[in-house]
Amino acid sequence: MSQNETMADVLHEIESDRLPELLALFHSAWWMSDRTAEETERILRESDIVVALVDPPSDRLTGFARVLTDFTHIALILDVVVAPEHRSSGHGATLMSTIVDHPRLQTVRSLELVCQPDLVPFYRRWGFTTEVGQSLLMRRTNDPRLTS
Structure with missing residues (x-):
């Protein structure tokens, strides 16, 4: 572990008193910058696995x-x-390893994600590939940030 890497505690659920912290974290990323407290509560409630x-x-x-x-x-x-001040400190790797190694996901046929091109090398560390046969990502959205 390098000098600026820190250990973090892993949570699998987020208590309501941490909702403002989660919103601040969401607002640090362009694709989540407009999420509301109500949407975030629903996201937490309806997700199958949460890692924080x-x-x-x-x-x-x-x-x-x-x-x-x-x-x-x-x-x-x-x-x-990952919070901007904690990027490049191993937190993203901790999140991904926790998910990829999650006991309930060990027999799932396909783990998938969507990412920006500059993050492809990061996700390749866990075996993700851009080679998906003839598959294409298709999207129907009313959010213009997701089509440019």
């Missing part, structure tokens, strides 16, 4: 990711985010 990281010294949320899955054929990893 807490920095022990400050007791603040520093990372988050979630999974939607049928626990058989597919699991979709969503909303992987």
Whole structure:
């Protein structure tokens, strides 16, 4: 572990008193910058797996990711985010390892995610590939940020 890496505690649920921290974390990423408290509460309630990281010294949320899955054929990893001040410190790797190694996901046929091109090398560390046969990502959205 390098000098600026820190250990974080892993949570699998987020208590309501941490909702403002999660919103602040969401608002640090362009694709989640407009999420509301109501949407975030619903996201937490409806996600199959939630992983959050807490920095022990400050007791603040520093990372988050979630999974939607049928626990058989597919699991979709969503909303992987690390607080700006904790990026490049191993927090993203902790989130991804916690998900990929999650006991309930070990027999799922396909783990999938969508990411920006500059993050492809990061996700390749866990065996993710851009080689998906003839498959294409298709999207129907009313959010213009997701089409440019």
